[in-house]
Amino acid sequence: MSKESYHAGFSTVDITPPLDLDVRLGGYLRIHKVATKVLYPLFARSVCFRHPRMPEKSLLFMACDLVGFQYRLGKLVRKLISRGTGIPVSRIVLHFTHSHSTPDTIGIFPNRISNLLTFDVQYPVITHVMQKMIQSGVEAFENATVEACIGYGTTTKVEPNLAIMRRPPYTKIHDPIRFVKIADPAGKLRGLIVNYQAHPTQLPQSNANIHPEYPGMICRGLLEQMDGLEFACYFNGAAGDVTIHGYKGYAVKRKWEGLSHEKAMEHAIQVIEDLGDVFVQYVMDSVDGVPTTPLASISGCRRFIFPRVGRIKSIWNRLPFYKTLNQKMKLLLGELKNALRISMFHDLYRFVNGRPLPMLNIVKNGRRTYHQTEIFVYRLNDIYWFSSPGEPFYKYQEALFRKVPSGKSIFSQMNETCGYIYPWSFYVKGGYETFFSFDALFGKYMHDQFANTLTRIQRG
Secondary structure, X not given: OOOXXXXXXXXXXXXXXXXXXXXXEOOOOOOOOOOOOEOOOOEEEEEEEEOOOOHHHOEEEEEEOOOOOOHHHHHHHHHHHHHHHOOOHHHEEEEEOOOOOOEOOOOOOOOOHHHOOOOOOOHHHHHHHHHHXXXXXXXXXXXXXXXXXXXXXXXXXXXXOOEEEOOOOOOEEOOOOEEEEEEOOOOOEEEEEEEEOOEOOOOOOOOOOEOOOHHHHHHXXXXXXXXXXXXXXXXXOOOOOEEEOOOOHHHXXXXXXXXXXXXXXXXXXXXXXXXHHHHHHHHHHHHOOOOOEXXXXXXXXXXXXXXXXXXXXXXXXXXXXXXXHHHHHHHHHHHXXXXXXXXXXXXXHHHHHOOOOHHHOEEEEOOEEEEOEEEEEEEEOOEEEEEOOOOOOHHHHHHHHHOOOOOOEEEEOOOOOOOOOEEEXXXXXXXXXXXXXXXXXXXXXXXXXXXXXXXXXXXX
């Protein structure tokens, strides 16, 4: 084994905040509700690929059971991990699984009428979570003592489908589940990274208690069912317009069968556990046949990108794609709604609070207003890993995967929230996406930056 082979280290740290902090959940508005139970704990799961001599060449991935995260807070976590390990901030990649039953670490889901115009994160809660995230990252680096062999695998196509597009024509997604296998030089399986795409929204808005939803159940199931496995984590792919198909256990029992909230919740949690087991079985059926090779090469980069607040494609260029007067009027009404949403979350918030909405990480360039955020593209041997902010659409993930020569790709969304968390209406007409976003051309802009970065990496 080459002395230059990277080492792999893992850490799984409980990040669940204490309930005496009056924890409010994100994902939905839950007025006058705080968490009173931890239905299942939340974790930060970190894997570090450590260079044996030079920490600045190491790479760290961390997946957290959280709805999202503010860029400025995530960057602080990365800086403190960097200080404790020597890994550059640009080589520390965070991910948030986007479970809608986890604390509001984005800061836009107030649970008090009095906070509807002054919302932000709960700082005692976020402080606890950040401390645990930092602990996880540093521990993974310190635990990286065994040489790493990695392999990329996919399961069989998922039948029946587990994922579906969230809007007409409700296309079913049968993609294989992607995974990265991490073994030691003797071939013993040590860790698994699982990657798919779908919204973790199986528990209802009426639930105010903490649960990681299906991403956490995948990790639990792998560790329970695979003897000797040290580490398992799940990274959610481009899920802006994708959700789980079926597995809505609460609605079945509460609305259709008339059970109590408590009984319906018990059933819903069991359904989520069953869903996790389905993912686990697909991976277990495929993992043994995947070969591994020493991890000898890591290359890639982080790039800053600057989505522009209020950027749209000209209405005049799009009107011809809407044939009837009724369709054209709906287009104009939609533009008005988007303008009002931007005004509420950006202009009105700034007027009331004297600062921009913290989630947005605003930077100014003359009269124009931008977000500052980041994308990452890294190559581990011949495996390509794309990491984006927010919730990109599935089609951009597909387009990027087609550009990867080895066919071995991982996509993790939500390295921070970046304001792109409300994909409520996203029909494509005239090459234009309409959805709740502060930059309505964000998807294409981000895809182009990814594609350009991928080309640069392939050219060396």
